Amino acid sequence: MDNTSDDKLVIAISSRALFNLDDSHEVYEREGLEAYSAYQVAREEEPLEPGEAFPLVQKMLRLNAMLGDEARVEVVLLSRNSADTGLRVFNSIQHYELPISRAAFCGGESPWRYIRAFGCQLFLSNEAEDVRYALDCGVAAATLVSSRGGLSDSGQLRFAFDGDAVLFSDEAERVFKTEGLEAFTASEQAAARTPLSGGPFKPFLAALHRLQQSFPASEAPIRTALVTARSAPAHERVIRTLRAWNIRIDESIFLGGLNKTEFLRAYQADVFFDDQQTHCASAGPHVATGHVPHGVANTPASVDPAAT
Structure with a gap:
């Protein structure tokens, strides 16, 4: 059946x-x-x-x-x-x-x-x-890849996601990899009103969103957060992309290259998904962490970018 x-x-x-x-x-x-x-x-x-x-x-x-x-x-x-x-x-x-x-x-x-x-x-x-x-x-x-996992103190189930190559495609990250931060920022400003393509976790985020809609927003037992190394002005395209998808994400944290671990701990994430090995290694001892081996950061010739 x-x-x-x-x-x-x-x-x-x-x-x-x-x-x-x-x-x-x-x-x-x-x-x-x-x-x-x-x-x-x-x-x-x-x-x-x-x-x-x-x-x-x-x-x-x-x-x-x-x-x-x-x-x-x-x-x-x-x-x-x-x-x-x-x-x-x-x-x-x-x-x-x-x-x-x-x-x-x-x-x-x-x-x-x-x-x-x-x-x-x-x-x-x-x-x-x-x-x-x-x-x-x-x-x-x-x-x-985490060395630790445990229930957060929150009564909610809290998911945290990286953006590029996880929720979104790696199209912007590829610009950063090949042309650098200045070109990445200019490209994202120019494409601010053009939604990014979906990454491998877009359908999962959509499924979580459908579950969230079964509850009043103030009482939903699931909470989602975007935790990205992007910063302004590269934030606008992300916001408009989620709006175009008609998917709610509860918190969006634009770190501008800061280490993600303390923010994940403050958010009380139950699990965090990221495509960057270095971000996963940093978060793993504190938060249950899943490495997403997708996108340009996981090709053999790539190095870990700090901007996406």
Whole structure:
């Protein structure tokens, strides 16, 4: 039965993102698949410790209680485990009473090919290769790179997004990379009334916006923020782009090259998505962080720009 709809938010997550599988992964790396399988089967009644994305998933699934009878947030497990070795993962899901019922156990193969079949708008994983495949399929995806994750003090679920190459295309960032900051600023001023093309996270932001509209603006349990290194006068094109998309974003922070970490902490972000490795490395120890390996900053010859 197909229960997906435009009003439903479906998130795919890998087993290593949901639970801490470091010990068993080390067994696999050191001793091979057979030893790994034996290790997991022998411990299948021992619940796994929560992983980097566990607090975020827990908070997202709680939204259904606020939405009444209609469950509009779903989490799907996508795993490279076989069903046999994955039994420990499902037992752990039951232990923590997470309402996750759909899964694909791919027996060593990459699970990215099932993302669209499940109707997912977001994929979170520790496997960078799987994330890149998901992005190539047009699904928002990020590699979890944080060393810490936890519920913010806020009762809301708070998402923070970089702009260029995440919410927006990397067209402006390419100008910066090839021609420098002055040309970037002039180009953005000239194109201020021309909306930017959508980036890989535009559909996910739109899905969050639809959920937000189920609540009065002052009571929405989801809050979104744009945290960008852009500054005035490059701000106008961003504002007009979101207006053209008819998507609300609750906070827009234009940093002009300042470090993003303290602002993310002040915002109390539950998760932050950025295409720049340096920004992710800085934020990761403080906020659950997903690297989006998309755009010019992630091509082999690129260096990390500070302006976008």
